[in-house]
Amino acid sequence: MAPGRGPRRGRAGTSVAVAVGGLTLSAVLLVQTVLSAAAPVRPPSDGDRGAERGPGAARAAPAAERETCADGSDPAESLRPSAEAGPAVRRIQRAGRLVVGVDQNSYLWGYRDPSTGGITGFDIDLVKAVAEDLLGDDPEIVYKTIPTDQRIPAVRRREVDMVVRTMSITCERRRQVAFSTAYFEAGQQILVPKSSPVTGFDGTLRGKRLCTAAGSTAQTLLEEDDGGALPVYVGNQLDCLVLLQLGEVDAVMTDSALAAGQAAQDPSVHLVGEPLTVEPYGIAMHLEDEDLVRRVNKVLEDYRRGGGDSPWMASYERWLADKMETAEPAPPAPAYRDR
Structure with missing residues (x-):
């Protein structure tokens, strides 16, 4: 959101401010996180809000x-994995860098660490695994931070090679971009x-x-x-x-x-x-980049492999284990199309 701009209005015309005293x-x-223990947020009274919606509880x-798509398929079904380097993979390798759309505001997933200034988190660990497979050790990664509603446009306009940003795979989105197999639910x-x-x-x-x-x-x-x-x-x-x-x-x-x-x-x-x-999370890529989708799915096969000793589990333990209530954490099983 641009500084000084309010959020979009809901159907009832709700509008709120997004900056206080010039602060971002x-x-x-x-500031609020530090103060929250001493002054917890109190919900405002309902007043007359919602009266036009009529009586009765929701x-x-x-x-x-x-979700199941109209043709009966699982939206999380993806192309079968392959290590082959097709046009999209070769394009990235010729460029010598991987350009990835990420978040810098989602703590634990993709956020800017104030102690280092770098972007880190569960999603970023996966980005690094993909980049190392495509480009070798110490790969060059260009992180482009994009808002939620620009994830698909960024892929379709080829502003990024892929988006790794807690992006749910849905039937509607699958018509606009290609997805890897799911890496989280x-x-x-x-x-x-x-x-x-x-x-x-x-x-x-x-x-x-x-x-x-x-x-x-x-x-x-x-x-x-x-x-x-x-x-x-x-x-x-x-x-x-x-x-x-x-x-x-x-x-x-x-x-x-x-x-x-x-x-x-x-x-x-x-x-x-x-x-x-x-909702399964997947890596989003351009619809034409089928070889890249297959290559990413091959990386994900390796990333999941090893059970409790897998790279996926190591990342989960680092970022999420003590924050999420999951009895037996594990990556979702991949689903593949027939072809």
Whole structure:
């Protein structure tokens, strides 16, 4: 989001500020996180918000189900792995660098470490594994930080070779970009202050300002059925956490995996309710770059291999093990098309 610009208005016309006293969102986040223990965020009163939606509570959240495409296929099915170097792989090797769209605001996944200035996290470990396979030891990686709603345009315009940015594989997105096999699974869930009366995506959200990132799967869900909440759309999920801390929104809808990082940043917030979806994360590439998709899938085969000693598990232990409630963490099994 550009400095000084407000988030997109929800259907009910909700609008909030995104900067306070000239501070950037990142600066506000740091200040609010430090202060949160002493001054926890209190949800504002409902007032007259949501009155136009009529009486009655919102329906209970449905059980999470994996998406199935219109042709009956699993959106997470991808091309079979191959180590062959086709046109896309050779293009990257000739350039001598891998250009990757990433996040710099998602703690634990892709974020800028203030102690080093570098971008790091679970997604970034995977980027490095792909780059080493394509370019050898100590590869040159160009990180391009992009907002949520620019992930697909960046791939389609070939501004990046791929996007590795907690990107859910969906039927709609699969028509626009190619995906690797899944490397993680999450689901849309509600994040609120611990003092909030909201208990999930249910009647307790009616009339509440519910924040999510524009271009996310959460926005798609809310456009289909907002359950009586007042949607607020912003550039990145981190913006939602800042607005929640400032009391400008009442709740956040985001991937449970991203929410775990936000809760780690601010212990005054927590997840409530059950996940609404089952969403596999994949690496997005251009539809024409089939050889690159196959090569990335070969990297992912190696990345998963080894069970508890796999590179995937080592990255999980480093970033996520003490932040996510997963009894037996493991990467999702790959799904391949017939061809």
